[in-house]
Amino acid sequence: MQRTRPEKAVRFLGNIEFDYKMHFLPELRAVVNLGLDASRARIRENFSNNSLATYRVINSGANYVFNSGKNYSENQTMTNTTLDSYLAYTKTFDGFFKKFDIQGGYSYQNFKNDGNKEIYRYNETTGVREVLPNDNNPNNRYYNVLNLQSFFGRANFDFDNKYLLTLSLRADGSSLFREENRWGYFPSAALAWKLKEESFMKNVNFINDIKVRLGVGKTGQQDITGTVGFYPSTPLFTVGSNTSQYLDNSNLYSAIAYNEDLTWEKTTTYNLGVDFDLFKNNFVSGSFDIYKRETNDLLARVPLPPGQGLSDTFIKNVGSTESKGFELGLNFKLIQTENFTFEIPTNIAYTHAKVTDLKDVEKISAGGSLPTGTNVNIAEHAVGFQPYSFWVFQQLYNENGEAIPGAFVDRNADGVITNDDRYYKAVIPNWTFGFGINFTYKKWDFSSSFRGQFGGQVYNARKLTSGWANRAIPTNSSSLSNVLDFYNGEADIQFQNYNGNATFSDYFLEDATFLRCENIVIGYRFNKFYKNSTMRVYGAVNNPFILTKYTGQDPENFGAIDNNFYPRPTSFTFGLNFDF
């Protein structure tokens, strides 16, 4: 072993709950829940003697050195404190109005992450590994705090055990926003109708249970720490590292970008649903939901108007989106006997989203970075189109169906090909589904699950990186470059390169419809394996196959761009379960 990188962590998890029933008013309870989750982690990376990775030449000469020992270390202390406290009042009645409960409370969450790193470099002259000096932050410390607090109230009403009404309101505060924009107010209301309880349904025998739900609610999102850190609305300076200094006898300080107007992203969801259980032996059960979702003040990192911010992009409340859809889940219990059960769970969902407003602009870059150098993005949010659509040129093909390099449809017919000829192609699929086939026969059991999508597009970026003729020419004299197989149609030899508009051609887009088998498990149970214990023997295969017309590696990709990511493995498992 040439390199070791052990990570040690010690973690404390504590929780205390006070639940106090009022002596004078037994329907009233006070609950206080205090939580602490503290952990301390340590990473040490070490090289053993003569590790190849630590070989360095001394002074560009003939002598060399191996650098064994510590190469990196990091200590991190995470402290998460939570407090949840509320008063709850419950009252039951006889008659039509059956029950009433109300809760009001406050919650507090604080997430603190404090750590430091020891970073090393190799001395250019001596080849010796040494601590990378960082005078302004000698321990390479990082310190992040996120604080969230809420006040909330909630009331449930039960009318005749048939009509259930829930009302709630919460005020959420986040430390990511300035005091004046900090609090978001989120109401919700839900009504459930236990239809089966109605007298006219009592005699409908094929319906075992049915319930109708109606709801509207507003929720807030504020988690932007992954893109802009923990202090995105405060003007701050960062100190330059040892290698980023400039003027003599002076430190270097950069003003960090911030946005003082940041506030909560708000989503209002309208939902109508029905839960049901039909026919003998629960032959079919499931649920159907139809919804509409409106998001306002969407938080996204976007390019700023040039010069109007301390960097070129930053997070903003950019606009609004709207989505509609439905979800249907059906579980079929086809056979239920002592020796044989056969069950098919299924689900299908449809969703259609579009951008409805972007304030000052009609479209903004939504990322979708293509692997051609850096920062070449294809995805856009554009008003009237599905969020994260690809903005592409329409490739021209000859009569044999072969793409003509550099030729695109002049969609606005002005005689030149410019960005005005690009169109939006939705890449996120509207239809997704899943199903399983499960049965047991005597001591045998079999289960399998499948998942897939109809439609959607994927950008075959392998063609972009390795599917052009000039790519085969070595960039220097000492190595060859890998290319796709031009002879079996993986790529088209006619493309010398994909410079310019070609990068954004819909030629690279392919239908991403697929059906993936997620897993298959077969097992056999030995009942009296030893005295009263049982043993089950099973074999499982994960990700055994995928059915798709997509020609690249995998149609299911991060951001709908297939760029030779690490392939999903197919794994085989064989196992024994004992039950004593």
Next chain:
Amino acid sequence: MKRIKLYGLSILLLASIFACTDDLNTKPKVELSLEQLLQQDPNAITGIMSKLYGSFALSGPNGPGSSDISDDPGESPFLRGIINLQEFTADGMKNRWGDNGLDQLTTASNWDENNKFFRYLYNRVYYTVPQCNNLLLVLNNVDVPNKQSVISEVRFLRSLAYYYMIDCFGKGVLVTEANVGQSAPLPEASRQQLFDFVESELLAIENSIATSNDYGRANKAVVRMLLAKLYLNAEVYTGTAHYTEALTYTKKVIDEGGYTLATNFVSNFSGDNRTSPEIIYPLIADALVSQSYGNTTYIVNGSMNSATMNTIPFGNPGGNDAWGGHRATKAWYGLFGDLNTSTDDRAELFWTSGHQYEMVDYKEWTHGYPSVKFRNSNYFSASTPTVFSGTDFPLFRLADAYLMFAECVVRGASGGTINQATDYVNAVRTRANASTITPGQLTLDFLIDERARELNLEVHRSSDLIRFGKFTGGSYLWPWKGNTQNGAAIPNTYKVFPIPLTALQANPNLTQNPGY
């Protein structure tokens, strides 16, 4: 008893809630607020200004792999961007990497608003400008020694950034300390408006900036030099010539700046060029403390290749640190006649061994001669090779001022004589062991060639060719102009670059330049 507990609990609860809402005002411990910064470092304002100066050479606050903007830290620094736009688009230098975007620059063809190399420079300028505005606002409330001069330096840096907006893109937005914080997109500012702004800023600070300053910082001569460049190109920028004003300010630089030509040409481009008496305004590089893939490292490492060269004498370690990208063309080295017999020192700064004169294929490393004008080795002492170049970049130097003076005279400016102009040109040529010329030989055609011999790779070239009417059209061809080996005409609209798509999208008031 229980009641007491209950009250106790409620009071505790209420108290904790009010104490806790203050926790929503989280405070960082590594990053600093302005107040903390001023408290902790008496030199804090210089430190913020150091960043503004460094914005023309560095990529970000955490070493060469970090970036202030969302663009690639290696490709997007200012100096690298302007070399790509001024040199590779022009006659003297070509790059062979074939990168999508860079290839279009090097062949002066198929320019469009999607090309990220235009965006890099645009974004860097509009990173620098608001950072300058930010410091100007800070200086409204903070006292520092020589405050007027410090404010003038910041205004100079902002003007320098805008100068490249005028020169490269021909328009932009005018963001100043007066409209900071406005979130609605600002109106477009025309080339004339930006020109007027930069002119008035430079005239306003000319008298308030220090006459001499620390190394790498702007002084009176630096301000005048930028003003002279603005006036020199005024006819291109605004349609109205200002050669007399250009001459006036060039003359002030020459007469009052206190600069002299370095004895040896190449010492201006070596690792120890900090001592050069000729450099008026450098962009600082240091192999250890000012590392960037986009300062002179881009020129030095980019021009080296162990396949045909021994890079060690030039202070480059070779191997992976020699990137094998840039070579000069005969449009540059052809100006010296036969390189073997030329006495001109500047003719020796090409690596010919293993290379062919004609650039039949610009993607072939051995086609064309690499320029070794810039190197990381010291001129006056021994030095060891380093991965990052420590050679400062001479953005303004006296020889340029001499040639500008001569050009203004030839173009009919008043305030100088043809004999004086010839003397200045001969001073530049004599220093390089080139033959002297007579006043009769001092023509515009001579000057554009002399500027190539003297100043190529110093990010003036495409502006020069545009000012001399030789950049677009077909009257002057160079290898791979218009994407053909012997050169082809390119459209007149190429005199300005396209406005990057990201800018057009983020600010709908902006419009594209004609032809893109």
